[in-house]
Amino acid sequence: MSKFSQPSSQQASLAMRDDQRAIAEAIARSWRRCMVKGVDEQAPAQDQIITAQELAQRLEKNRLLLTHAEPEMLTLSEQIAHTRSLVILTDNDGVILRTKSDGIEENTIRASLLPGASWSEEHRGTNAIGTALVERSPISVQGAEHFMAYHHSLSCSAVPIFAANNQLVATLDVSNDYSAPQQHTLALVKMAAQMVENRLFHATATGEIGVHFHARPEFIGTLWEGLALFDAQGQLQAINRSGQFQFGLPLDEDVLSVRQVQFEEVFDESWSAFKQRCLSTDLLFPLHLRNGARLFARVSSKATLISSRPAVAVPRESAASLALLDSGDPQLKLAIAQVKQVLNREIPILVLGETGAGKELFSRAIHDASTRRDKPFIAVNCAALPEGLIEAELFGYEEGAYTGAKRKGNVGKIQQADGGTLFLDEIGDMPLSLQARLLRVLQERCITPLGSSKSVPVNFMLVSATNQKLKDKVAVGEFRSDLYYRINGLTVQLPALRQRQDLQPLIRMILQVEQAGEAHISDEVMALFSRHPWPGNVRQLHNVLRTAVALADGAVIGLQHLTQDFLDELECVAAVMVETIPAGLTLKAQSDEAVRLAMQQQAGNISAVARQLGMSRNTLYRRLKALNLG
Known part of the structure; x- marks a missing residue:
C-alpha cells in the first residue's frame, strides 16, 4: 500500500461525511418548502406529463444539451449495467427529456419516469431531480426521504448541470428500486454531469485566450481543471464552475452578467506581462491569485480551444x-x-x-x-x-x-x-x-x-x-x-478483450487517457482483471477503470474501489466456468458453454442471464442468435 494512501482515504471519508450532512440538511429544507406550499404527502402522484407538442418544443430548445449529454448518458448507463436503474436527463424545469433504461421494474412507477413527466418539487415534493434544481447541488433521496409516500419505493441520485457562466440548464439523475440501492451512484452521476458541463462549456463559451489552471498540476487537462476565457484586452468572457470555485467567485449567480472582471482583479500579474511571459509556451507554469494562493496553469489560443471541443466521449x-x-x-x-x-x-x-x-x-x-x-x-x-x-x-x-x-x-x-x-x-x-x-x-x-x-x-x-x-x-x-x-x-x-495479449499495456493507456497515468493498481486487482472474461470488452474495462480512479482519489486502486456489480459479475461467471464447464475448451467454446448453462439455470430469463454473465441484454440476444438459442 502506498504511503500516501491513508491520508487520501481519510480525506475521502471526511468529504463523504460532509456530503451526507449537506444532503440531510437539503432534504430537511425541501420538506419545509413542501409543507409551506401545501404538497399532500399522502396523495397519489399526479403524472404531470406535458403534451407531445410541448415535449418536441423542449427537445428542440435543448438540442445542444441533448447532443452533449448523450455520450455521457450512454457511458453512465454502461457503468451501472444490470442494476435495474434508469438514467434520466431533465431540463431546468425538471421535465424529463430523455432516459436510458436498464430494466427498472414497473412497480417503481415507470410511467412517471417517461419523457415529458415533470419532477419539480411543486409536482412531486422532495425528490432528487426537483430538489437538486432548487438547491443547485447534487443530492440523493432514498425511500421515505421522498416527501410523497407514492415515491417511497425509489432511490434517486441527481446532479444539476450548468452551462457557461453558471446558467442552470438541466439535471442528470439515476433512479432505481429502493430495495436494491447502489453504492457510489451519486459519485458516478457527478462525474458524468461534469463531463456534460465540460462539453457544453467548450461548445458555447467564447474567448481569445484560455487559461487552464488548478492548485494541483496533475489536474490540469482533467475534468476538474478550472478554465477561464479572456478577450484580447484581458476581460473575463467565460469561466467554468471549477474555475469559479478556485477564484472564490459565488457559485449561485452569473457574476459576469453583473459586472466586468479583468485579469488583474483575479491574478497577481498584469495582462500584458502575462501574455508576454506565457503565450509562447505550452508548458505548465506557476500563477498566483490576488490573495497569494499559487496555482499551476497553461494557456491556449482561440484556435486551440475550438479544435479541442469534444465531439465524442473519448478525448x-x-x-x-x-x-x-x-x-x-x-x-x-x-x-x-x-x-x-x-x-x-x-x-x-x-x-x-x-x-x-x-x-x-x-x-x-x-x-x-x-x-x-x-x-x-x-x-x-x-x-x-x-x-x-x-x-x-x-x-x-x-x-x-x-x-x-x-x-x-x-x-x-x-x-x-x-x-x-x-x-x-x-x-x-x-x-x-x-x-x-x-x-x-x-x-x-x-x-x-x-x-x-x-x-x-x-x-x-x-x-x-x-x-x-x-x-x-x-x-x-x-x-x-x-x-x-x-x-x-x-x-x-478487432479482437475481443479476452483474446488480447496486451492487457497491462492497455490498462496503462486507458489510465493515461483518464489523466491518471500515475495511478497504481494493486496486484490483487490486476490478477482479477487478468482472469475476467470481460463480456463488455474494452468499453467495460474503460468504465471499470474510470470509476475506480474516481473512487480511489489518489490511493492505490484496490478491491474496495471496484463496484459490487463488477465483483458479482466475476463471481457468477467464475462459478459457472469452474463448476460446470469441461476443461480443455477454447475461450470461445467456454464462453458459449457459459451462455448455454446460464440459460438453463435461469430457465430462459433473459434479464437474469444477462446479470449472471455480466453482459447487456442486446449482446446476450446476439449471442443466443449465433448459438441458435434465440
Whole structure:
C-alpha cells in the first residue's frame, strides 16, 4: 500500500461525511418548502406529463444539451449495467427529456419516469431531480426521504448541470428500486454531469485566450481543471464552475452578467506581462491569485480551444494516431498495418468486432491518421436511431418535409461529413429501404435531402463497423449484396478483450487517457482483471477503470474501489466456468458453454442471464442468435 494512501482515504471519508450532512440538511429544507406550499404527502402522484407538442418544443430548445449529454448518458448507463436503474436527463424545469433504461421494474412507477413527466418539487415534493434544481447541488433521496409516500419505493441520485457562466440548464439523475440501492451512484452521476458541463462549456463559451489552471498540476487537462476565457484586452468572457470555485467567485449567480472582471482583479500579474511571459509556451507554469494562493496553469489560443471541443466521449488526443492504439497485441497490430496500406486511397473500410471492442475509437484513429484529419468525423449509430428518423438524420431535410421538421430544415449527417469521414456504426442494422439510398450515394457521390429536388455533391471517406456477420445477412436477404461489396474495400477484425495479449499495456493507456497515468493498481486487482472474461470488452474495462480512479482519489486502486456489480459479475461467471464447464475448451467454446448453462439455470430469463454473465441484454440476444438459442 502506498504511503500516501491513508491520508487520501481519510480525506475521502471526511468529504463523504460532509456530503451526507449537506444532503440531510437539503432534504430537511425541501420538506419545509413542501409543507409551506401545501404538497399532500399522502396523495397519489399526479403524472404531470406535458403534451407531445410541448415535449418536441423542449427537445428542440435543448438540442445542444441533448447532443452533449448523450455520450455521457450512454457511458453512465454502461457503468451501472444490470442494476435495474434508469438514467434520466431533465431540463431546468425538471421535465424529463430523455432516459436510458436498464430494466427498472414497473412497480417503481415507470410511467412517471417517461419523457415529458415533470419532477419539480411543486409536482412531486422532495425528490432528487426537483430538489437538486432548487438547491443547485447534487443530492440523493432514498425511500421515505421522498416527501410523497407514492415515491417511497425509489432511490434517486441527481446532479444539476450548468452551462457557461453558471446558467442552470438541466439535471442528470439515476433512479432505481429502493430495495436494491447502489453504492457510489451519486459519485458516478457527478462525474458524468461534469463531463456534460465540460462539453457544453467548450461548445458555447467564447474567448481569445484560455487559461487552464488548478492548485494541483496533475489536474490540469482533467475534468476538474478550472478554465477561464479572456478577450484580447484581458476581460473575463467565460469561466467554468471549477474555475469559479478556485477564484472564490459565488457559485449561485452569473457574476459576469453583473459586472466586468479583468485579469488583474483575479491574478497577481498584469495582462500584458502575462501574455508576454506565457503565450509562447505550452508548458505548465506557476500563477498566483490576488490573495497569494499559487496555482499551476497553461494557456491556449482561440484556435486551440475550438479544435479541442469534444465531439465524442473519448478525448481526441487519445485517438490521435493508429500508432497510439498499438499496445502489443498481434491481431490488433495486423489490423493497424492493413489500414495503413490503404489509407488515403479512397478505399472503404469495414471494421468487425464485438460490442465494446473499440470499433469507433479505431475508426476515429483511421480518420486522425488520414489527410482528412482536419475535416469532420461524423459518427452515426444505425442501431440507435428509430427507423422513422434515420433517413432524415442521414440525408437531411428541407423545410416542411414532414410534420415536426425544423423550420429551416436540417443538414444530414452525410452532408456534414463532406471533406471528412463518415462512420456508420452497426451498419448491419440499417433498414433495407435505406441501404438502397446509401448505395446510390456511394455510387454517385451526391445526396438529395428529404423534400428537396436538388442534389448536393459530397466527398467523404467511408468507414463502417458491425458486430454481425454481414455475409450471413446477405445470404438470407437482410443486407444488400451490392452494398456489402461497396463498403467492404478492406475488412479488419478487432479482437475481443479476452483474446488480447496486451492487457497491462492497455490498462496503462486507458489510465493515461483518464489523466491518471500515475495511478497504481494493486496486484490483487490486476490478477482479477487478468482472469475476467470481460463480456463488455474494452468499453467495460474503460468504465471499470474510470470509476475506480474516481473512487480511489489518489490511493492505490484496490478491491474496495471496484463496484459490487463488477465483483458479482466475476463471481457468477467464475462459478459457472469452474463448476460446470469441461476443461480443455477454447475461450470461445467456454464462453458459449457459459451462455448455454446460464440459460438453463435461469430457465430462459433473459434479464437474469444477462446479470449472471455480466453482459447487456442486446449482446446476450446476439449471442443466443449465433448459438441458435434465440
